[in-house]
Amino acid sequence: EVQLVESGGGLVQPGGSLRLSCAASGFSVSNDFVSWVRQAPGQGLEWVAIVYASGTTYYADSVRDRFTISRDGPKNTVYLQMNSLRVQDTAVYYCARSEISSSVFDYWGRGTLVTVSS
Amino acid sequence: SYVLTQPPSESVAPGQTATITCGGDNIGSKSIHWYQQRPGQAPILVVYEDDDRPSGIPERFSGSNSGNTATLTISGAEAGDEGDYYCQMWDSNSDHWVFGGGTRLTVL
Numbered sequence: 001e002v003q004l005v006e007s008g009g010g011l012v013q014p015g016g017s018l019r020l021s022c023a024a025s026g027f028s029v030s031n032d033f034v035s036w037v038r039q040a041p042g043q044g045l046e047w048v049a050i051v052y053a054s055g056t057t058y059y060a061d062s063v064r065d066r067f068t069i070s071r072d073g074p075k076n077t078v079y080l081q082m083n084s085l086r087v088q089d090t091a092v093y094y095c096a097r098s099e100i101s102s103s104v105f106d107y108w109g110r111g112t113l114v115t116v117s118s
Numbered sequence: 119s120y121v122l123t124q125p126p127s128e129s130v131a132p133g134q135t136a137t138i139t140c141g142g143d144n145i146g147s148k149s150i151h152w153y154q155q156r157p158g159q160a161p162i163l164v165v166y167e168d169d170d171r172p173s174g175i176p177e178r179f180s181g182s183n184s185g186n187t188a189t190l191t192i193s194g195a196e197a198g199d200e201g202d203y204y205c206q207m208w209d210s211n212s213d214h215w216v217f218g219g220g221t222r223l224t225v226l
Contacts, residue, residue, distance in 0.1 A: 035215060037217075044202075044204065044217060044218075044219050044220040045153075045155075045161065045204050045206075045217040045220065046217065047214065047215040047216065047217060050215060058213045058214065060214065061119075094160055094161070103149055103151070103207065103208035103215070104149075104151045104163060104166040104167070104206075105151070105153070105161075105163065105206070106163055106166070106172065108160045108161055108162070109160065110160050111160055
C-alpha cells in the first residue's frame with residue numbers, strides 16, 4: 001500500500017529556513033515522481049516542486065532559487081529545503097506521488113503546516 | 119504558464135447532477151485530472167486522464183474534455199460530495215504542474 005508521511009513543519013521567522021521530509025512506503029522514490037504541493041490558509045492548491053525518477057527537478061516560479069527538492073533513495077524519503085522564507089510561504093505542505101511518466105498525483109500525504117511569522 | 123479557470127462555487131440539490139467546469143486554451147488536447155478535497159483533509163483523486171476513475175471512486179463521478187472546457191460530472195449528488203474540487207494538468211511547455219483555482223461544491 002502506498003503511503004506518504006510528511007514531517008518537519010513548524011513556526012519560523014521571516015528569512016529563516018526549514019526542511020520538510022516526506023517518508024514514502026509502498027513504492028520507490030527513485031523510480032517514480034514525487035512533488036510538493038502547498039495550500040495557503042483558505043486558498044487553493046499550488047504545485048511547488050517535483051523530483052523525477054531521473055533526478056531532474058523543477059520548481060514553481062514563486063519558490064525557485066529559495067527551495068530545493070531532493071531525495072534519499074535508501075531512506076525512501078524526499079525532502080524540501082526551504083530558505084529565505086516569507087510570510088506568503090505559510091501553508092500546509094503536501095507531498096504527492098506520480099507514477100513514472102504520469103502527470104497525475106495519485107497518492108497524497110496528510111500534510112505538514114509551515115507558519116512563517118515574526 | 120498555462121492557466122486553468124474554474125468557477126468559485128457551484129450548488130446542487132441532493133440527488134441531482136452537479137457539473138464543474140475547468141477552462142483553458144485548447145484544453146481538449148491536454149490530459150486533465152480532478153481532485154476532491156473535503157474540509158481539513160488532503161486531496162484525493164476522483165478522475166484522471168479526462169474520464170477514468172481510480173478504484174474505489176463511485177461511478178457517479180465522471181469526466182469529459184473537449185475544446186476549451188473540461189468537465190467533472192457528479193450524478194445523484196450526496197451530502198458527502200460537498201467540498202472543493204480542483205482540476206490539474208502538466209504543462210509541457212514550462213514543465214510546470216498546474217492546478218485550477220478550485221470550485222466549492224455545496225449540496226443543499
